[in-house]
Amino acid sequence: MxxxxxxxxxxxxxxxxxxxxxxxxxxxxxxxxxxxxxxxxxxxxxxxxxxxxxxxxxxxxRKNELTRPPAANIDQAFIIFSARQPSFSTAMLDRFLVHMEALDIYPVIIVNKEDLAGEDLQQELTYYQKTYEKMGYSFHLVSGITEAGVQKLQDYISDRVSMVTGESGVGKTTLLNLIIPSLHLETAEVSERLGRGKHTTKHLQLIPCRNGFIADTPGFSSLEFEQLDEEDLDICFPEMKERMPSCKFRGCTHRKEPGCAVKQAVEDGDIASFRYEHYTQFFEELAQRRRY
Missing domain, CATH: 2.40.50.140 (Nucleic acid-binding proteins)
Structure with a gap:
């Protein structure tokens, strides 16, 4: 054996x-x-x-278990978005991050195609970068998936089981081809009509890389919270989890309760308002799912 x-x-x-x-x-x-x-x-x-x-x-x-894609024991995820074509979405990013937090997977955020962003969007992306880094996330803005950019990611890969994920057409397969040139994985252009890419990954496979393993995964067009209840949602937002002990009531949902440390931090600007809005949206989505 x-x-x-x-x-x-x-x-x-x-x-x-x-x-x-x-x-x-x-x-x-x-x-x-x-x-x-x-x-x-x-x-x-x-x-x-x-x-x-x-x-x-x-x-x-198992350390953890994913349902879509079906996988186990993942240490970290490279979550790839693009600035444009398709456009960057903090709501979609936060969906990915909630899933990663719930499964104890370390996320590395990469926003590709920064060179396609105008000045206003670049300033917006820089704001998001600072906001997510303040929460403790690794956030990288890149002007293309290039060999120079990949070099910055090599230290993340070593001795870990990693997956590459994100929306379709944002550069996941291109990243893998640069990390492991012998793969020659198929890539697809982004559809101009739909604004999103074609799925080029047919199945999940772990590939040996730098004393670890890395996987390509099919792109996602949506993410459902299948393994999470609303009462556990706040611990998947690090900036909220940090302030939960200071809430007046145990079991505070940070929505209508008085003496809520999370809502106070939002008012003070210590928690980004867009993150709190996503939390309340996700909470209602989970609560509605349980009702039906």
């Missing part, structure tokens, strides 16, 4: 990485009986007499 990492799952076969070699395995029937589905990113025990005829025997405990 040996140990390895599932780096790809296709048509009932699981491809396990073990010290530089890949073993093709099937899952034992007990996984199906127990309704356990092995995921890309799972650390597993397996038995393989050769590289083509192995069996997956056991899955180690």
């Amino acid at each position: 040996a140990e390895g990492l599932i780096v790809k799952a296709v048509s009932g076969f699981y491809y396990i990485y073990d010290q530089g070699d890949i073993y093709q395995c099937r899952a034992r029937g007990l996984f199906r009986k127990k309704k356990i589905k092995p995921l890309v990113g799972d650390m597993v025990e397996y038995d393989a007499p050769n590289k083509e005829e192995g069996y997956l025997l056991q899955i180690r405990d």
